[in-house]
Amino acid sequence: MSILSKLSFKDQAFQLRESAVLDATTRLLASKGFDLMTMDDVANEVGISKPSLYKHFKSKEELVSEVMIRLLDATLDYLAAQPAELSPLDRLRDLLESAMRVRLAGGLPFLPSTSPQVREMLTRNLRYVPRVLKLNKTLEMIVEEAKQAGELRRDLPNDVILFSYYARSCDPAVEYLRLYGKLDDDAIVAHMLSVCFDGLGGRAELARSQP
Amino acid sequence: MSILSKLSFKDQAFQLRESAVLDATTRLLASKGFDLMTMDDVANEVGISKPSLYKHFKSKEELVSEVMIRLLDATLDYLAAQPAELSPLDRLRDLLESAMRVRLAGGLPFLPSTSPQVREMLTRNLRYVPRVLKLNKTLEMIVEEAKQAGELRRDLPNDVILFSYYARSCDPAVEYLRLYGKLDDDAIVAHMLSVCFDGLGGRAELARSQP
DNA sequence: AAAAAAATCTACCGATCAGTAAAAGGTGGT
DNA sequence: ACCACCTTTTACTGATCGGTAGATTTTTTT
Known part of the structure; x- marks a missing residue:
């Protein structure tokens, strides 16, 4: 396994989680709307913690x-x-x-x-x-x-x-x-x-x- | 001026303010929506304080x-x-x-x-x-x-x-x-x-x- | 297998907002 | 003019939420 494929595997996992975050956010936005959706909601829905969420999106x-x-x-x-x-x-x-x-x-x-x-x-x-x-x-x-x-x-x-x-x-x-x-x-x-x-x-x- | 008319005058003033509160709330709701409209907004718009607002509506x-x-x-x-x-x-x-x-x-x-x-x-x-x-x-x-x-x-x-x-x-x-x-x-x-x-x-x- | 590096989480901060307690100011009666 | 009562306001509380620092765990390297 080369360094490149390792990196891309990591990147792939990261992208996968990011996609899950976007999916969860889409659902939550559709059901609760912008104001009522909290970042904790999103993190919980995805199964990660809030700081991890902020690694993907800065706000x-x-x-x-x-x-x-x-x-x-x-x-x-x-x-x-x-x-x-x-x-x-x-x-x-x-x-x-x-x-x-x-x-x-x-x-x-x-x-x-x-x-x-x-x-x-x-x-x-x-x-x-x-x-x-x-x-x-x-x-x-x-x-x-x-x-x-x-x-x-x-x-x-x-x-x-x-x-x-x-x-x-x-x-x-x-x-x-x-x-x-x-x-x-x-x-x-x-x-x-x-x-x-x-x-x-x-x-x-x-x-x-x-x- | 009888007692009755005095009471109704007070009541009338109260009703007038209440109507102003409802008007202001209508405007604010139309422009900002429920979540973004604050009770301070309403009170300021009408020109009264928040506790006075709560004399009219309890929530x-x-x-x-x-x-x-x-x-x-x-x-x-x-x-x-x-x-x-x-x-x-x-x-x-x-x-x-x-x-x-x-x-x-x-x-x-x-x-x-x-x-x-x-x-x-x-x-x-x-x-x-x-x-x-x-x-x-x-x-x-x-x-x-x-x-x-x-x-x-x-x-x-x-x-x-x-x-x-x-x-x-x-x-x-x-x-x-x-x-x-x-x-x-x-x-x-x-x-x-x-x-x-x-x-x-x-x-x-x-x-x-x-x- | 041990140390280093990276990611993750717990616990927190500051700001905002609904709602309230108690002070400040008016109002009316005597 | 004074006093009792009612209204308004200032100043607060508790809760929530966006965002973050530092502890903790996991992973990677050697």
Whole structure:
């Protein structure tokens, strides 16, 4: 066993624990939110002590930012891996469905929308911001294509569509349906997607029933 | 001046201060959220000291619950005062528009959706819960009427419509449009309403363009 | 196997916040 | 003008949390 492989083994173990920390933080953020999640929570969940946690991330802000960055990267990867034959609208549907399923599995924290403090912290992060901009640009491109194809309303500005689309990924209706509704996950996802793109209004029924 | 009027004058002053406390709390909740809002914040905002604040409300939980109860009462009053000639769908539109305008003016905290802790606290409050149930029942009745009139989709369960409708009143897209969009308040409200009832999809355009 | 090095944990610090006790200041009656 | 009563405030407590120093254990090297 060479020195190099020893080092890389150590590094690998370290990375593995770091990944476990990020996973635990993601879960805790999704369930408790930023303010109520404590660093002791994270350490206990992972099974390490707080100082060990601080060997990985030098502050709570950095830890949480890293979680959000990883989430953005996963989203960008997901978009890049989508089948090329998908129509623009289907790409948006597919991504939103994926986000909802992660949510229902208890693993999608949507911090930026919750607290202005957290949003400000993230917008100060030099690794977070470019990723948001890239995701934004990618999605806006897809929205534009979908508009061209007549799959999205052309009378709405792009930012209205985009922000409304983002907002659906953290729509509290999902939680309420899971808590109080009698629907299973598949039905919740189907209905949320339908509401997002077709709205609540009765006239959409007309449009849907026409081929 | 009789004893009675003296007492009522005192009481009136007390009620006035209490109302100011509730107003301040509403503003602070809307801007900072439950966790970040401190009782010192509230006291300072009103211009009284913390112990005086505790003469009115015996805990932070009670204060916040009272704010939410007042908000629910205002909503119920608003619904009761709507013109009788409004169609069911127009009643829903009108209420949502009103909520959005309060939001844009900086005065609508939407706590139940933010933190499970806060939601649990509210569901334990014996004055809050009945009001939520009443609002729920009222709105479900309107939804049912709208469905009968063909103004809302009949293929969606009532709770899907209701929860999606509630969720729109705290849709983060509003904040993002105000922050990053170049739209004025009226345009934001119009677009949010349109997205809520007509969706983002292109087929809705067809439906809308048909008389 | 023993010493050195590194990682981990126990125990703590300072700051913040909900909530309170007791002092300070007003208010009204006589 | 004085006194009793009520309100407000200053100044505190206990608890929690982010972050850290130093003891302890484990691992690595020779």
